[in-house]
Amino acid sequence: MSHHQGHVIHQRIIDLLDTHHARYRVVEHEAVGKCEAVSAIRQTALGQGAKALVCHVKGNGQRLHVLAIIAADKQADLSKLAVSLGGLKASLASPVEVDKLTGCEFGAIPPFSFHPELKLVADPLLFERFDEIAFNAGLLTHSIIMNTQDYLRITAPTLIDFHRV
Structure with missing residues (x-):
């Protein structure tokens, strides 16, 4: 993934949020790879982080690519x-598939799907505990903190409870 591609995705998100009058702010910070570290820099709770996992779902005649969004303080039950x-x-x-489907480097994948073959699903727990969610927005150095209800309104993800209990 080129750094330029990350900037393109970042700007695409900003344009989308502005078009839909979302309540958000951008936080620029050093590039850190761990959810705990970036939460501290953003001054948000770990559970506000929207962790994005690019997955394959197979079997029963299904072959899907899924962008699965889960709270950063939870583990996915695939x-x-x-x-x-x-x-x-x-x-x-x-x-390689993550790059092809998202145009983003690992750790910087936002909870938005801009690829027609990448289905957006989200664990509802992410939206139940906080008024805002936070995520890296295409770049490891740029985060967006946005209103939870605005995110749900704009993206309309398929809600699936898939966090480990």
């Missing part, structure tokens, strides 16, 4: 995700 989408198993996509 088998629960697969069954909820009518498949038998789910796995994480390779770095």
Whole structure:
């Protein structure tokens, strides 16, 4: 992924949020790879972080690419995700596939799908505990903190409970 591609995705998100009159702010910061570290820099709770996982769901005639969004303080139960989408198993996509489907580097994938073959799903727990969510926006050095209800209104993700209990 080129740095330029990340800037393109970042600007696409900003344009989308502005078009839909979303309440958000951009935070520029050093590039950090861990959810805990970036939460501290953003001054947000770990549970506000929208962690994005690019997954394959297969089986029962299903072959889907899924952008699965989950709270950063939770772990994904991929088998629960697969069954909820009518498949038998789910796995994480390779770095090459992540680049092709998102145009973003690992750790900077936003909770937005701009690829027609990448289905957006989200664990509802992410939206139940906080008024705002936070995420890297195409670049490891840029985060967006936005109103939870605005995110749901703009993206309309398929809501699936897939966090580990």
